[in-house]
Amino acid sequence: MPTARQSRAGVINCDLGMSKPFDIELERLTSQASYSEIARGVAAGQRGTFFLETFGCQMNDHDSEKVAGLLLSRGYQQVETPEAASLILYNTCSIREKAAQKVFSRLGEYREKQNEGKVIGVLGCVAQQEGEEIFERAPWVSLVCGSASYRKLPDMLTQLEAGNQRVTGLDTDTDATFETEVTRRDNPWRAYLTIIEGCDKACSYCVVPFTRGPERSRGSDSILKEVRQLAELGYSEVQLLGQTVNSYADPTPRKMRFSELLLAVADVQGVRRVRFTTSHPSDFTPDIVEAIEEQPKICDHVHLPVQSGSTRVLRAMQRTYSREVYLEKIAMMRDANRPIAITTDIIVGFPGETEFEFEETLSLLDEVQYDNLFSFKYSPRPNTPSLSMSDSMSEEEKGRRLAVLQDRQREIQSAKNARLVGKRFEVLVSGKSRRENQWSGYTTSHRMINFASQERELLGTYVQVRVTGAGPNSLLGDHAV
């Protein structure tokens, strides 16, 4: 779920669009992930200062953590405003409609900054998608770098210092992005870890195969080594990331399956929770459910995007599964010996979607009873096959369908959450309210709970919370001792 936020220490990440804890006063926490290379870096600020603004999904958030770590290790200092920075970086997302126009409009705000001697750089999916065209449309930009080229950023900045006017990094097929020993993690308890980059699925509406390139999996030995490091640094929750995380294909001779990797990560001493996102239905196999059943440290939450409840629309989307096959995957989870929360993504108004096909999506909601969903109106994206399909539905009708869908889901969530009142859950405390004695955190099923406690310090700890109230997007509770 795309959201905009600055990448900085202490930001509470509101994953998957779930509502934020109320009135959160962010505790500014020193990153515990100052790996040795950062420690060895030249004095902070010696090379200049950078401001990094991030849009997009968790993959982008994590990319920004890598970029920040890389720059810190090279002697740059991170600052909170573009005014205080000598280097302004804008990590972009192309999921939303008219992403490129929005990027150029934002870049317009930075136009004057170049005259103040600042370097302006564009990172991420729009950088990859638009490439050198960005220099034509925004000549005050000096650096364009896609997500697979972040390792080259220090060299690119050196080239700029040496007098080059414009530098680019637009690789798509390198796996150098996996080496994250200098990552500057924003959350002191939960660490993101990219295990697979790119995508081979080619859904007809999606730019990811173009902007992030083909699938490349990181070796299981390297993943497990980093998980051990993270656990030693005090991270107790590890979230494995990939556009299609469960398509993971271990390139090492061990050839670990994704489910085996989940179990191996959970086995690392100090790891208390393992999450993973995003799963593709076609690669969602029974052994993943068995791993969740077998190992309580693997969180009881699966994000399984369906996109539509109509098999005809799914075929037009090139989603590689039918409604019936998707429902078999859901049944597999419902049959598990442990309840599993299921969330999804849905696009309404895909080219040619009839009223009946939209109704099929609504009936899927009724049947699956999702715990949460992230819904979007279809909009054509550059370089995608669906661009050539007739997109004749009015924005008004797309908006109507979206509102109907969201209303239906709100009812489902309200009813499901109401059934949780009186139950107890383990919560990782990740937020503190300005209001006295009010805290917030997430259950293993990724439900957010705002709760009261008389304890003086709870951040980063695991506590038992009894649910006392419920809304569609979050729960209320009391610290249960």
Ligand code: SF4
């Ligand atoms: S699975 Fe489809 S929607 Fe997801 S990243 Fe790949 S092409 Fe895009």
